[in-house]
Amino acid sequence: MGEFVSVDVAGSVATIRLHRPPMNAISRGVQEELRDAARQVGADEAVRAVVLYGGDKVFAAGADVKEFAPMTHAQIMRDAERISSSIDAVARIPKPVIAAVTGYALGGGCELALAADFRVSAEDAKWGQPEILLGIIPGMGGTQRLPRLVGPARAKELIYTGRMIDAGEALGIGLADVVVPAEDVYSTAVEMATTYVNGPALALQAAKAAIDDGLETDLESGLRLESHLFASLFATADRDTGIRSFLENGPGKAEFT
Numbered sequence: 001m002g003e004f005v006s007v008d009v010a011g012s013v014a015t016i017r018l019h020r021p022p023m024n025a026i027s028r029g030v031q032e033e034l035r036d037a038a039r040q041v042g043a044d045e046a047v048r049a050v051v052l053y054g055g056d057k058v059f060a061a062g063a064d065v066k067e068f069a070p071m072t073h074a075q076i077m078r079d080a081e082r083i084s085s086s087i088d089a090v091a092r093i094p095k096p097v098i099a100a101v102t103g104y105a106l107g108g109g110c111e112l113a114l115a116a117d118f119r120v121s122a123e124d125a126k127w128g129q130p131e132i133l134l135g136i137i138p139g140m141g142g143t144q145r146l147p148r149l150v151g152p153a154r155a156k157e158l159i160y161t162g163r164m165i166d167a168g169e170a171l172g173i174g175l176a177d178v179v180v181p182a183e184d185v186y187s188t189a190v191e192m193a194t195t196y197v198n199g200p201a202l203a204l205q206a207a208k209a210a211i212d213d214g215l216e217t218d219l220e221s222g223l224r225l226e227s228h229l230f231a232s233l234f235a236t237a238d239r240d241t242g243i244r245s246f247l248e249n250g251p252g253k254a255e256f257t
Helices: 028-043 073-091 108-114 130-134 142-150 152-161 167-173 182-194 201-214 219-235 237-249
Strands: 005-010 013-018 049-053 097-101 104-106 118-122 126-128 178-180
Touching: 005 028, 013 028, 013 182, 028 073, 049 182, 073 108, 097 108, 097 182, 104 108, 108 126, 108 142, 118 167, 118 182, 126 167, 130 152, 142 152, 167 178, 178 182, 201 219, 201 237, 219 237
Parallel strands: 013 049, 049 097, 097 118, 104 126, 118 178
Antiparallel strands: 005 013
């Protein structure tokens, strides 16, 4: 367990938990520990799915403004890529990742949630990218991941205005995938993660890579990537297990290892 970020594993589901009260502001220390946590769960073969969680009060209310306020242009030019890469490390975890969002997911907190594959939101949660109100723009992936998720026009409106939206609107535009009472957010996210625990780990990893990396390129290149990943899975034991089980017992009954 780090000072600000911990990793707990139960039943093959890892929880990456932020511990920086009162608002889980994403400081440099949080960024570095998030990067370490992402690498840890990504490399741990016992971990089959991941939940991102900030606690029952708040997910993360943004970057630590007091920390970067005194930085000069030269300093931020040297540091900007490192800042973004900490969230990117979470996005690149080669396993299903679910963000469990309570309270606020603003600025860097929203960008951290965007790095997950799915987002469970509390009914009273607030979402947004308010950086424009500080005279800056999102710097941890918000201008790139948000439009890919909700479309360019909606993303521009949220980023241009910096306004907060509630869970209902987040669900309506596709920013949130599930909305539940606040007390059910974490258990719902764990339940979602658990559905992947007994799945074919390498096929899930390949599916995530095909989708995420395919979105970064043109359709022709994406199709080539898909073909390569599809063919690579024929070298796995899970492929043999899955096809044999289908032929002998029908779909959905394979027990993958």
